[in-house]
Amino acid sequence: MIGHELNNSLTPIKSIAGSLNARLYDTAMDFKEREDFQRGFQIIENRAASLNRFLQAYRQLAQMPPPVFTECSIEELAKRASALENRVTVTVVPGPEVELEADPDQIEQMLINLLRNAAESVLESVPVKEEGSNGSSMTAAKSKVPIVLTWKISGQEMVLTIEDSGAGLMNPSNTFVPFYTTKPKGSGIGLILSRQICEAHGGSLELSNRQGQRGCIAKVILPLAATYDT
Numbered sequence: 001m002i003g004h005e006l007n008n009s010l011t012p013i014k015s016i017a018g019s020l021n022a023r024l025y026d027t028a029m030d031f032k033e034r035e036d037f038q039r040g041f042q043i044i045e046n047r048a049a050s051l052n053r054f055l056q057a058y059r060q061l062a063q064m065p066p067p068v069f070t071e072c073s074i075e076e077l078a079k080r081a082s083a084l085e086n087r088v089t090v091t092v093v094p095g096p097e098v099e100l101e102a103d104p105d106q107i108e109q110m111l112i113n114l115l116r117n118a119a120e121s122v123l124e125s126v127p128v129k130e131e132g133s134n135g136s137s138m139t140a141a142k143s144k145v146p147i148v149l150t151w152k153i154s155g156q157e158m159v160l161t162i163e164d165s166g167a168g169l170m171n172p173s174n175t176f177v178p179f180y181t182t183k184p185k186g187s188g189i190g191l192i193l194s195r196q197i198c199e200a201h202g203g204s205l206e207l208s209n210r211q212g213q214r215g216c217i218a219k220v221i222l223p224l225a226a227t228y229d230t
Contacts, residue, residue: 006051006055007052007055010048010051010052010055011048011052013044013048014044014045014048014049014052017041017042017044017045017048018041018045020041021037021038021041021042021045024037024038024041064106064193064196064197064200066200067102067103067106067197067200067201068103068105069101069102069103070101070102070103070104071099071100071101072099072100072102072104072107073097073098073099073100074095074098074099074100074107074151074158074160075092075094075097075098077104077107077108077111078092078111078149078151078160079092080108081108081111081112081115082111082115082149084112084115085112085115085116085119085147087119087123088118088119088122088123088146088147089146089147090115090119090146090147090148090149091146091147091148091149092149092150093148093149093150094150095150095151095152095153096151096152096153098151098153098158098224100158100222100224101224101225102201102222103197103201106197106200106201107197107201107222109193109197110193110194110197110198110205110220111149111162113190113191113193113194114162114190114191114194114218114220115147115149115162116190117190117191117218118147118162118163118164118166118216118218119147119164120166121164121166121167121168121215121216122147122164122165122166123166124166124167125165125166125167125214146165147162147163147164147165148161148162148163149161149162153224156223156224156225157203157221157222157223157224158221158222158223158224159219159220159221160219160220160221160222161217161218161219161220162217162218162220163210163215163216163217163218164215164216164217165213165214165215166214166215166216167214167215168209168210168214168215168216169207169208169209169216191205191207198220198221198222201222201223202222202223203220203221203222203223204220204221205218205219205220205221206218206219206221207219
């Protein structure tokens, strides 16, 4: 309710600030004065847009529905999620055949979030472009620095890992702080949502830097049988 009311005010604030900014060109004020007004209106417009993004992210974080458990194949979900990431090569190394009792939509969304996070880390650390074998341009990240997704069974749990070769975690203590992000357009909720999904399934999510080499590893631990909250 609070988000709805705030959004109803932020939308016209942003719109009016943009309209007034555009009308400044038709005024007779001098250049310096017009520049000051433009800067002020731009700040108002940018802050309104930023607050709107914050509200949308908070709504998504606060309104995640409980999982609907059903049988699903982790290999199928992994392949579907990896196919959506086309900026960086994602290599799926199939583990044992695993049929989870889980919410397939939520698990797939979690994998998409983690793969997106890994891809952005790789792309930020390897911005260089090179020519592919067919003469087309590709990023060095796509050709040389793949993301590897695989899984195994450990006791009554499935352990899925996503390894990347990006810059790694700069500040591990802030990894799961809500709305904390180092990305210019990041919302800071992707990892939080992923952890919420894991915990709602009776599992956990861990992130750490890879030992002895560059990059980060995300470890998803999920029980093989559904775990229901009581």
